[in-house]
Amino acid sequence: MQEGTGKSILKGIAIGKLKLYHPPKYEISDAEISDVEGETARFEEALKKAIDQQNVLYEKALEAAGEESAAIFEVHGMMLEDDDLQDAVKEIISEQKKTAEYAVREAFDEQAEVFAQMDDAYMNARSADVQDIKQAVLDVLFGVDPDSMQGSEPAILVAEDLAPSETVRLDKSLLLGMITRQGSSNSHTAILARSMNLPAIIQCKEIDESWEGRLGIIDGYNSKVYVDPEEELLQELTAKMQEDEKKRALLEELKGQENVTKDGTKIKLYANIGGPSDLGMVQENDAGGVGLFRSEFVYLNSKDYPTEEQQFTAYKQAVETLAPKQVVIRTCDIGADKMVEYMDLGDEDNPALGFRAIRIGLSRKDFFKTQLRALLRASAFGNLAIMFPMIISKWELEEAKKLLAECREELLKEGVTIGEYQVGIMIETPAAVLCADELAEACDFFSIGTNDLTQYTLAIDRQNAKLEPFLDTHHPAVLKAIRMTVEAGHRHGIWVGICGELGADMTLTETFLRMGVDELSVNPKSILPIRKVVRELDLNAGE
Amino acid sequence: MKEFQYTINDENGIHARPAGILVKEIKGFESSFTVWKGDKSCDMKKLMKLMGMGIKQGDTITVKVEGPDEEAAAEAAKKAFESNF
Numbered sequence: 001m002q003e004g005t006g007k008s009i010l011k012g013i014a015i016g017k018l019k020l021y022h023p024p025k026y027e028i029s030d031a032e033i034s035d036v037e038g039e040t041a042r043f044e045e046a047l048k049k050a051i052d053q054q055n056v057l058y059e060k061a062l063e064a065a066g067e068e069s070a071a072i073f074e075v076h077g078m079m080l081e082d083d084d085l086q087d088a089v090k091e092i093i094s095e096q097k098k099t100a101e102y103a104v105r106e107a108f109d110e111q112a113e114v115f116a117q118m119d120d121a122y123m124n125a126r127s128a129d130v131q132d133i134k135q136a137v138l139d140v141l142f143g144v145d146p147d148s149m150q151g152s153e154p155a156i157l158v159a160e161d162l163a164p165s166e167t168v169r170l171d172k173s174l175l176l177g178m179i180t181r182q183g184s185s186n187s188h189t190a191i192l193a194r195s196m197n198l199p200a201i202i203q204c205k206e207i208d209e210s211w212e213g214r215l216g217i218i219d220g221y222n223s224k225v226y227v228d229p230e231e232e233l234l235q236e237l238t239a240k241m242q243e244d245e246k247k248r249a250l251l252e253e254l255k256g257q258e259n260v261t262k263d264g265t266k267i268k269l270y271a272n273i274g275g276p277s278d279l280g281m282v283q284e285n286d287a288g289g290v291g292l293f294r295s296e297f298v299y300l301n302s303k304d305y306p307t308e309e310q311q312f313t314a315y316k317q318a319v320e321t322l323a324p325k326q327v328v329i330r331t332c333d334i335g336a337d338k339m340v341e342y343m344d345l346g347d348e349d350n351p352a353l354g355f356r357a358i359r360i361g362l363s364r365k366d367f368f369k370t371q372l373r374a375l376l377r378a379s380a381f382g383n384l385a386i387m388f389p390m391i392i393s394k395w396e397l398e399e400a401k402k403l404l405a406e407c408r409e410e411l412l413k414e415g416v417t418i419g420e421y422q423v424g425i426m427i428e429t430p431a432a433v434l435c436a437d438e439l440a441e442a443c444d445f446f447s448i449g450t451n452d453l454t455q456y457t458l459a460i461d462r463q464n465a466k467l468e469p470f471l472d473t474h475h476p477a478v479l480k481a482i483r484m485t486v487e488a489g490h491r492h493g494i495w496v497g498i499c500g501e502l503g504a505d506m507t508l509t510e511t512f513l514r515m516g517v518d519e520l521s522v523n524p525k526s527i528l529p530i531r532k533v534v535r536e537l538d539l540n541a542g543e
Numbered sequence: 544m545k546e547f548q549y550t551i552n553d554e555n556g557i558h559a560r561p562a563g564i565l566v567k568e569i570k571g572f573e574s575s576f577t578v579w580k581g582d583k584s585c586d587m588k589k590l591m592k593l594m595g596m597g598i599k600q601g602d603t604i605t606v607k608v609e610g611p612d613e614e615a616a617a618e619a620a621k622k623a624f625e626s627n628f
Contacts, residue, residue, distance in 0.1 A: 083588075084591055114595050118595070120556070120597055
C-alpha cells in the first residue's frame, strides 16, 4: 500500500480507480508569418469563441455548484474582454510577425507574471486564472476538444493541477474525486470541488505515474491518500463512506420539507447559534430562523466593553444574512461564572443565583442601553426579535421595555431608521413559570430555557456527577412547568418556543407537539433529524 | 471633473469578480475614470491594470472622473464601489 498526504478540500471519502489526467500539450512555433491581417482575424475569432465558452462554462458551473462558484467564469470572460490584453496580442502579431498562438502565449504569460509578482496571495492565485484563459484561447486556435480526457468509467482523477475550467468541464458521472500535486485551498478549483461535493486532496507530492489504474482512497477527514489499500483499511473507510452517504441522503430528502406531522400539526424548527461564524449553518441545515442567538460572543471576544458600533455590525450581519427569517437575539446573559474581567462583576458564592443577565442590564443602564441601541439599529436590516434572559418579575420586563423605548426615542430623534421587531423573554426560572400569565400580557413571545429551568426547578447542579442518580431531565415537574408556560402563553395569544437542550431530545418531540409548543430552537445539526421525527408522527394514531 | 475618495472595506481588497463588475458598470459612460492609490494610478476601465494595482482592504483611493457625463458617471462609480468593496 502506498500513502500520500496533502491538504483536504472536503471532509469526505472517495474510493475508486485512479486515473491520471493529462491536459493537452501544444507545440507553439515561433516562425514568422506574412499575413498579419489574417492572423489577427484568427486571433479575434478564437477570442470570441473562448469568451462564448466561458459563458457556457458559467451556466454549467451555475447548475453544478451555484452562483459563487460559477462567478469565476464570469471573471474569465471579463478578463478576455480586457482591451490591454487584446492589444498586447495584436501588437505581437503585427510588430513581431508571429502566429496568433505565439502572440497569445507571450502576452498572456506576461500578464500572468505581473500578477504572480504581486505580494498578495490572492492576486498570485489570479495568475493561474490568466493561464487558464490562455489555455482556453489556445484550445480554440489548435482546434482541441478538452472534453475527452476522462475515460469511460468513474474514477478518481490524479493530475499535476486542475484549472477551474477543467474542473467544471469534467463529467461528474465519471468523477469520484480529485488529487493534485499543486493547488491552493482558496483556488477556484478547491471552491468548485467543495460545492460539487467531491472529496479532493491538493498539494499531494507523492503523485506518481505508476498510480494509473490502481485502487485508490481519498480520506478527506485525515487528508490522506491510499493506493492499493490494505483490506482492513478498505473496509473501515468503505463503511465510513456509506455512513456519509446516508447522512447526505437524509439532508437531500428533508431539505425544503415542512415540519408537519401526518395529522397536520406544525412546529417551527429554528437554530441556536453563538456567533457570526455559525450563520452558514442556519441555511445549510434548513432552519426556519434563529430561535436563540447568544450575544455573549461580543462581550467574551473583547478586552473591553464592545462599542455600540461593534455590536451593531455583528447584529446587522446576522439579521441581514438571514432575512427574512426571524433572528431572536438574547441580550447579554453573562454572569460571574463567565470570565469577563473588564465587567468587574466581583466574586460570588453562588453565581447561578447571582448578579447575572438582566440583573446586570437593569443595574448598569448605560451598558444595557448600548446593546439595545445596537439591536434597534440592526432591526432595520432584517427580521429581528429581542429576548431578555432570566426574567423573574413583571417589573423587570416593564423596566427593560422602558429602556428600550428610551433608546428608540433617542435613535428616532437622531434620524436613524428602526425596523419592526418582536420583544420576548426567556422562561428559565420557577418564578417565571408561576407568573407566566402576568408576563405574557407584556411581551410577544416566550422561549423556555430548559437547561436553567431544570436546574432551578429540581435544585440540582447538572455538572455535579454525584447528583446524577437524582437528576431526571424528563422530570414530571419540568414537563409540567413547560406545559404551564405554553398554556399561559397561548391564553394571551403569544407564541412559545423552547431553546434549551430538551428541545433537541427526540424522545420528547411528540410530547412537545401534543403540548402545542410553537417552536423548537436547537443546535443546527439536529434540525433535519427532528424534522424526520415530526413528519413520521401521527398524533391521531392509536386513538 | 468629479472626484471622490473611498476606503476599501472588503477584506480581499480590489479582487477579480467585483473588479469585473465595477468595470462593467462604468464601461458604458463616455467619461474617463482614473483611480489613484498614493502616486500610482490607472485607467479604471482596464480590468487587468485595475487588479494589478494591488489595492487592499483599508486603502483609501481617489477616483477622478472627467467627461460630458461625469456627474452620472461619478455617481455610478461611487455606488459600484459601495456595493462591491
